Every structure is written in C-alpha cells, then in structure tokens.
Amino acid sequence: MLRGASADAYAATAAALTGADDAGAVGRDLFAVADLLRAEPGLRRVATDASVAGEAKAGLLRDVLAGKVSDLALAVVTLAVAQRWTASRDLADALERLGVVAVARSAGGDAGRLEDELFVFGQVVQDNPELRDALSDPARSRADKARLLGDLLGDKVLPATVALVQQSLSGSYRTVGVALADYQKVAADVRGQAVATVRVARPLADDDRQRLAGALARTYGREIHLNVVVDPEVIGGIRVEIGDDVIDGTVSSRLDEARRRLAG
Incomplete structure (x- = not known):
C-alpha cells in the first residue's frame, strides 16, 4: 500500500497511462522496468533521489531504456522518476501496479473473466502443496517457474491472465497467492x-x-x-x-x- 508522498506520486504518474494501442505490451514493459529497478539498487537509488533533478533522472532512464520499451511505457517511467517517493522501493511497486492496470485494461470485455481466472488459479496454488512449494523454491530459477506455469495454463486462459500469473513470480509479494489476490483487486478496481x-x-x-x-x-x-x-x-x-x-x-x-x- 502506497502512502503519503508515494500515493500522490502514483496518482500523478497514473494519469500518463492512457491511450495505449497495446495496453498488454505496455504493462509487460512496466513489469520489466519494475524488475530492473529491484535488481539494480544503484539505479533505484538514483531514480528516487530527491536531490537529483527530475529531468536528469528522466534522461538517465531514457538512456537505459531507449529501444527496449514502448514510447508510452517510457513516458510513464520518466514521469514517475520526476515524482517524490516516500521510500525507494515504492517506485518499483508503483510501476508494477501500473503494469497490472495496463494488463487489466487489455482484457477489454473479458475483464470479468480475467478476475475469475486470477482467483481460480490462486485457489489452485493454495490447494496444491507441491505446486506451491515449486513456485516458492529458491533453488528454481524464475524462468523455470515461468515454464512450469506456462505448461499449466497453456492457451486455456486469457493472455492477460498469463501475463499477471507470470509477474506474480517477481518476488515483490510474500507469495504468489498474495500477488494474485492483489492483482485481482487492482483489475476489479479498474472496472x-x-x-x-x-x-x-x-x-x-x-x-x-x-x-x-x-x-x-x-x-x-x-x-x-x-x-x-x-x-x-x-x-x-x-x-x-x-x-x-x-x-x-x-x-x-x-x-x-x-x-x-x-x-x-
């Protein structure tokens, strides 16, 4: 839950998340940037340093991300780094949440189905100890876990569901089940x-x-x-x-x- 300055920063950044021709791709780009910020503490510190001018931080992110994400995703990220964040981790959390919003919007008229699929898969994880252990096993790579989920889901669910289930492996939540429950709430809030x-x-x-x-x-x-x-x-x-x-x-x-x- 974002609070204080971070809540205001999130609201200001969310205003830029409009007019996406491919909201699903924008969402996946925002997930990738959130993952990058979590993996690179130095970049995260600079991107959230209030003593560094917003345009300088935006320029740095443009240099790092140029050609790697869509123009809209880059616009969202550069606006985000110009904001003031209560804690450095809040920037990545906000970008992930905006990614969830974008992916949820990509479901269009199937938004209700997306919410149901997230809930059902969350129940599958909760009720299957072997699957739960496999997804939480630190010895297994994220790519390996993603392949496991891909095999389970196949083409039986929406592309938006696949994108959100895959993102639940990022480690930003305590468990995959907790991530899926929160993603469903965000998807519902979009509607x-x-x-x-x-x-x-x-x-x-x-x-x-x-x-x-x-x-x-x-x-x-x-x-x-x-x-x-x-x-x-x-x-x-x-x-x-x-x-x-x-x-x-x-x-x-x-x-x-x-x-x-x-x-x-």
Missing part, C-alpha cells in the same frame, strides 16, 4: 468494482448470486465481484469478506458462539 470472497457450504444458484451481489453493491456503493468458495466446514449460511469487513452468518460460527457461551 470500478470491489472484490468480495463468499464462503458457502454449496454452490450459489445464479439468482442467489445476483441478489447477494446487488445487496453488497447497495451497501458499499459500487459493483461487487464475487469470489465464491465452497467450504464444507461452513455447514450452512454464508460468510462474506470484503476489504476489512467480515459478515459471518454461517451455521458453524453460530455453533462456535453457542459453545463459547456454554463454556463460559
């Missing part, structure tokens, strides 16, 4: 939505799903993308997690509360 995780004992019927989404949208003042998790431990009822809010109307939670009262 003016929030994300709610709904835990139920059995799949929701379409009508129930629509009614729940409508009720949450009225409560939170924006459209809600539902991640539905079928969890037998719920027994009955429903649990909704949206942001820091938890709405727990499950039978299991009521049974736990009854047990606590009896024990007390």
Whole structure:
C-alpha cells in the first residue's frame, strides 16, 4: 500500500497511462522496468533521489531504456522518476501496479473473466502443496517457474491472465497467492468494482448470486465481484469478506458462539 508522498506520486504518474494501442505490451514493459529497478539498487537509488533533478533522472532512464520499451511505457517511467517517493522501493511497486492496470485494461470485455481466472488459479496454488512449494523454491530459477506455469495454463486462459500469473513470480509479494489476490483487486478496481470472497457450504444458484451481489453493491456503493468458495466446514449460511469487513452468518460460527457461551 502506497502512502503519503508515494500515493500522490502514483496518482500523478497514473494519469500518463492512457491511450495505449497495446495496453498488454505496455504493462509487460512496466513489469520489466519494475524488475530492473529491484535488481539494480544503484539505479533505484538514483531514480528516487530527491536531490537529483527530475529531468536528469528522466534522461538517465531514457538512456537505459531507449529501444527496449514502448514510447508510452517510457513516458510513464520518466514521469514517475520526476515524482517524490516516500521510500525507494515504492517506485518499483508503483510501476508494477501500473503494469497490472495496463494488463487489466487489455482484457477489454473479458475483464470479468480475467478476475475469475486470477482467483481460480490462486485457489489452485493454495490447494496444491507441491505446486506451491515449486513456485516458492529458491533453488528454481524464475524462468523455470515461468515454464512450469506456462505448461499449466497453456492457451486455456486469457493472455492477460498469463501475463499477471507470470509477474506474480517477481518476488515483490510474500507469495504468489498474495500477488494474485492483489492483482485481482487492482483489475476489479479498474472496472470500478470491489472484490468480495463468499464462503458457502454449496454452490450459489445464479439468482442467489445476483441478489447477494446487488445487496453488497447497495451497501458499499459500487459493483461487487464475487469470489465464491465452497467450504464444507461452513455447514450452512454464508460468510462474506470484503476489504476489512467480515459478515459471518454461517451455521458453524453460530455453533462456535453457542459453545463459547456454554463454556463460559
């Protein structure tokens, strides 16, 4: 989460991320620059040094990136280095987030499908210990992990999904699962939505799903993308997690509360 000066710098830089003919390519370019800044501490320090003139920093990045990224990606990066950042790592984090925004926009009318695919793959990683261990194994190169993911995904998902899943290997998040969850939230925010995780004992019927989404949208003042998790431990009822809010109307939670009262 970017705060203070970095939040203002991000907002100013995001304004340049418009009019991309190939938003997916721009997003991948921004990912590459974020990775470069993380890998090169010296370059990162200069790029975020408030004592160095913005134009000098922009000139340095133009020299380093010329011919390697698109004109729009370069414009975004040079605008970013002219801003003031609270911490040096915030610049790379902001460029990665802007890359996610660009890739999400590239999905166009399939944006909802992108969000679903990110969630589903995040669940696959969470539920498969062998895959989770392989993706977190420091002995395996990032390229090796990328090949593994490429074999798993193939052409079964959107190109935008592939790009974001591959970027989740960058190490900028604690785990791949955490990265995918945050990317989904960014993708939803691009569409003016929030994300709610709904835990139920059995799949929701379409009508129930629509009614729940409508009720949450009225409560939170924006459209809600539902991640539905079928969890037998719920027994009955429903649990909704949206942001820091938890709405727990499950039978299991009521049974736990009854047990606590009896024990007390």
